[in-house]
Amino acid sequence: MTEATDDTLRAxxxxxxxxxxxxxxxxxxxxxxxxxxxxxxxxxxxxxxMIGVVVSPGLGRVTVVHPGGRRSSxxxxxxxxxxxxxxx
Numbered sequence: 001m002t003e004a005t006d007d008t009l010r011a012x013x014x015x016x017x018x019x020x021x022x023x024x025x026x027x028x029x030x031x032x033x034x035x036x037x038x039x040x041x042x043x044x045x046x047x048x049x050m051i052g053v054v055v056s057p058g059l060g061r062v063t064v065v066h067p068g069g070r071r072s073s074x075x076x077x078x079x080x081x082x083x084x085x086x087x088x
Contacts, residue, residue, distance in 0.1 A: 006031075055083045 013029035020027045030036050052065035057080040063073045 053083070055080050057081050057084055 009031050010029075013031060017027045017029060030039050047064070050064045050066055054063040054065070056062070060077050060080060061073055061075055062079050062083060063071055065071055
């Protein structure tokens with residue numbers, strides 16, 4: 001990672017934590033090393049366990065359905081579009 005990229009990444013993660021603290025909730029940023037590897041592995045496991053997904057580009061949201069009907073929503077301006085299949 002270049003120094004400029006590293007500075008940008010740290011600025012973004014710091015801003016997310018600041019916003020969460022304004023809501024009296026705190027977060028932890030992980031951007032490299034074994035902690036990031038662990039986080040990626042946990043996320044992959046979480047995705048692999050899903051049994052359904054609802055992609056809503058107009059709402060900027062993806063809803064993941066897990067066994068037993070548990071749902072998790074991900075708000076993102078890019079993920080729903082990345083997951084949308086092109087019209088044929």
